[in-house]
Amino acid sequence: MPKRGEVWxxxxxxxxxxxxxxxxxxxxxxxxxxxxxxxPHTTATxxxxxxxxxxxxxxxxxxxxxxxxxxxxxxxxxxxxGVLSPAQLQTVEDGLLRWLGIPAN
Numbered sequence: 001m002p003k004r005g006e007v008w009x010x011x012x013x014x015x016x017x018x019x020x021x022x023x024x025x026x027x028x029x030x031x032x033x034x035x036x037x038x039x040p041h042t043t044a045t046x047x048x049x050x051x052x053x054x055x056x057x058x059x060x061x062x063x064x065x066x067x068x069x070x071x072x073x074x075x076x077x078x079x080x081x082g083v084l085s086p087a088q089l090q091t092v093e094d095g096l097l098r099w100l101g102i103p104a105n
Contacts, residue, residue, distance in 0.1 A: 001027070001074065002036050002074065002077050002080070003023060003027070004023050004026055004027075004089075005023065005084050005086075005089045006080055006081075006084075007021065007022050007023075007041070007056070007058065007059065007081045007082050007083070007084065008021060008023060008038075008077045008079065008080050008081060009077075009078040009080075009081055010038060010040070010072065010078065011076045011078060012040065012072075012076070016040075018078065019041060019042070020040070020081055021038035021039060021041060022038060022039045022041065022064055022084065022089075023037070024037045024038060024039050024092070024096065025037030025038075025071070034074060035071035035072065036071065036072055036073070037070070037071050038069070038070060038072060039064045039065065039066055039068060039069055039092060039096065040064070040068040040070075041059060041063070041064050041065070042063060042064075042065050042068075043062035044062075045062060045063050048067075049098070050067045050098070050099045051063035051064070051065055051066075051095075052064045052091055052092050054084060054088045054091055054092060056082060056084065058081045059081070059082075064092050064095070066098075066099045067099055069096065
């Protein structure tokens with residue numbers, strides 16, 4: 001089961017293709033819908049304030065697109081690529097909070 005802070009190869013469907021994505025949600029329980037929140041990684045950057053660059057050995061040069069936040073069932077998660085450090089995860093979380101208009105701590 002994908003865990004928060006892990007980066008997985010995810011099948012986003014025909015139009016969005018297979019790409020790396022950061023698991024941002026917490027684990028769900030039996031009463032919850034079986035969905036995992038992810039932020040996709042892109043190599044087609046535009047210099048947007050909502051593209052968060054987090055260098056990692058297991059990723060191509062690019063950024064996490066916090067505007068691309070979505071939830072997917074576990075069946076779309078193909079393989080784990082790696083894990084972000086707590087500091088790297090915090091950088092993405094800060095970008096997500098900025099996009100949502102929520103002040104960071």
